[in-house]
Amino acid sequence: MDSATDNWDPALTRLLSSLKEVQSGGEDVAFLNELLQSRQLNALVQVHNKIVAAQCKDDKFFPLLSNAMQVTLEVLEMFGNVHTVSKEFEELLILLQKPHLQAILCTHDAVAQKDYYPHLPDIPQDVDDEEETVKIVQLVKSDEPLGATIKTDEETGKIVIARVMHGGAADRSGLIHAGDEVIEVNGISVENKTPADVLSILQSSEGTITFKLVPSFGKGGSRESKVRVRALFNYNSSEDPYIPCKEAGLNFKKGDILHIVSQDDAYWWQARREGDRVMRAGLIPSRALQEGRIIHERQADPQTMDGKPALCSPSQANSDCGPKTPCSPTPNATALLPCKSLPKVKKIIYDIKENDDFDREIIPTYEEVARLYPRPGLVRPIVLVGAPGVGRNELRRRLIATDPEKYVTPVPYTSRAQKTSEQNGKEYVFVTREKMEQDISDGKFIEHGEYKGNLYGTSAECVETIVNSGRVCVLSPHWQALKMLRTPRLRPYIVFIKPPTLEKLIKTRTAANARSTFDKECSRAFTEEEFTDIIRSSNRINFLYGYMFDEEIVNEDLAAALTQLLKMAWRVQSEPLWVPAAWVQ
Structure with a gap:
């Protein structure tokens, strides 16, 4: 033993000293x-000793960070602003x-x-052996919602667990499942009580909540789904009058990536925002429910352009979790609002030319996505779309x-x-x-049009040739061309060039002495009517x-918009990004 081994574990040191006293043993002792x-x-x-010592204390383990992946993504985003790179920089970028x-x-x-490490009191031992099989579940009441919903069973009239929110305290316990019948809460029988009565019991409870449940055998919790979707609309649960529980809702914005953990309910899915530190899932409208709302809205106002949800919503009759308790006093009902049967979405055969009837029939709700990782030979075209004059x-x-060699x-x-x-x-x-007419008929152009009796168009083959050469193909087609471009074969990155407000649009274009793009015959300034048409x-x-x-x-300031476009172009070719799931299969 030397000074380098002075800090060795005492038990190992004693065992090693004992081995030296062994005179025989051959290879085994030597090994x-x-x-x-x-x-x-x-x-x-x-x-091992440190873990055992920590477990013997009352203190919990606290990690240095709980959002290491988010920090990594932020580092990758910071790399986008670095223009001079070293070998170490490239190695770190690849590693991350x-x-x-x-x-x-x-x-x-x-x-x-x-x-x-929840600290629960001992489970009560006064369970009558003659009763049917029951289970006692104790949960710590805290600021975190318990994540369980209850309802009155329509057939039996008994209080049952309607839903267990993935990632919530009830789900993490592994002891509460949808379909379990609630017998008692904190020793109080719930027989002939309503969900609102149960809520009162829970609100008056402190410390721990004890449930006596009749298990629903064969109706255990479902496995967590791995589906990710991109939200194609904005959603605020506080403004939705038909969500079973507003506190259980998950708010999101258009473009957010959602992890759909459960689709068991036909109307209300459970989801988490990708990257969120909160592991408890929230309720969001299902695809079928949201499509029904949009169809109802379009029937009520065919000219609508804002995509706000309609108020017609078939809703499951539940009472759901509040901020600090597992249920809220939402009354039971078979439906909150009767809805007419939804018409089938008609299918219209269309070509590349503009067809509003077809496009209005597309009902955007959620799009299943997966990460597309950059790799050699994968060069995604950049497509800029926007109104004429923007x-x-x-x-x-x-x-x-x-960079004319790259773009x-x-x-x-x-x-x-x-x-x-x-x-x-x-x-x-x-x-x-x-x-050209024959090639158009054969579908060889991603867009085409006619001006003064002459045809003009962009060849799909030319786009593929650029992509296959390893360069970045940059397009600014008519928006109708997106039907031909957004395919698994090309996998484009589509950027919407949006005008500022009308006031700022007029101010910035006038200051820059911008020339109208609506008049091909002469150079002149935009008219106010043309600015309104752009918006x-x-x-x-x-x-x-x-x-x-x-x-x-x-595009309020052209220089600032170009800077944003350059950063975006770098990310497209160097970072993993979310794309339609079919593109990576």
Whole structure:
């Protein structure tokens, strides 16, 4: 033993000293002697001793962080502002994007955010053996909702557990399941009582809550789903009069990524926002429920453009968890509001040209997504869409000018005659009208149109050629072209170029002496009517196609919008991003 081993575990030291007294034993003793002197074993024993010592104390374990994955994502976002990179920078960037490292960090956060040491009193022993099988469940009452919902069973009239919220205290206990019959709460029988009566008992309880339950055999909790979706609408549970419990609702905004943990209920799903530190799930309207609301709204006001939810909502008759108790006094009812049967969404065959009838029939609610990780050979096109005059073509030109070798736009096709100053394949690819009409008929153009008797269009083959060359294809097509572009084959990143308010639009364009894009014959300033048309057209595009957009850029200041576009272009090629799930299968 030397000074380097003075801090070794005393038990190991004593065992090692005893081995020296053994005169025989051959290879086994030699192996054991070498093992006991290894630094690896000593380190493991020290870790074990610290854990045992900590478990003997009343103090809980507290991790240094409980949001390690969120910190990692913030670091990756900061990297987007770094222009000069070193070898160490590149290695760290690759390491932080490794799925195995991210999985470890997510697992760490899941463990760090849970409390494993509830202190409960002894379970009462006065259970009558002659009663039917029951279970006693005790939960600590705290600021956290207990995460269970109750209702009166329509057939038996008894109080039963209607829903257990994933990640809540009731779910983490593993002892309360949907369908369990409630016999007593804190020693008080709930026979002939309503959910509101049970709420009163719970509100007057302090410390712990004790449930006596009749188990619902064969109706255990469902496994947590792994489905992630992108929300395509805004939702505020406090404004929804038909949610079973407002306190149990999960608010979200359009574009948020939601982890759908349970779809057992036909009308109310359980979900968490991806990346949230809170592990308890909340209630959100199901796809079927939200589609019904939107259809009802469109029938009531076909001209609506704001996507607000309608008030017709079939709702399950439950009483749900409040802020500090597992239920609230929502009265039972078979339905809160009768709804008419919903009409089937009609299918209309359409081509690339504008077709409002088809687009209005698309009902955006949720889109299942998965992470798409950057890899060699995967270059996603950047598609800028927006109203005429909003500045998307100018942003495209300026983006390409920052690096013409990296950012490329396809050369458009035309049927017009070639001018002597033009070079075929540079300004345009010149083809005959018959050839172009045939290619349009064969679906070879992602967009096309006619101006002064001549056809113009963008070839799908040209886009694929750029993508396959390893360069970034930058497009600013008509919004109708998104139907052809948003495919698993191209996997575009779609950016909506949005105008500022009308007042700021007029002010900024006038100050910049912007020229109207509505008049091809002469150069002049925008009229006030044209500014109004830009706002109106932008709202219409967002209403019809907003569910396809990956990001929005408000083009108030052109330089600021370009800076935002450059940062976005870097993220698209270097960070894992959420895309439709079919794109990564």
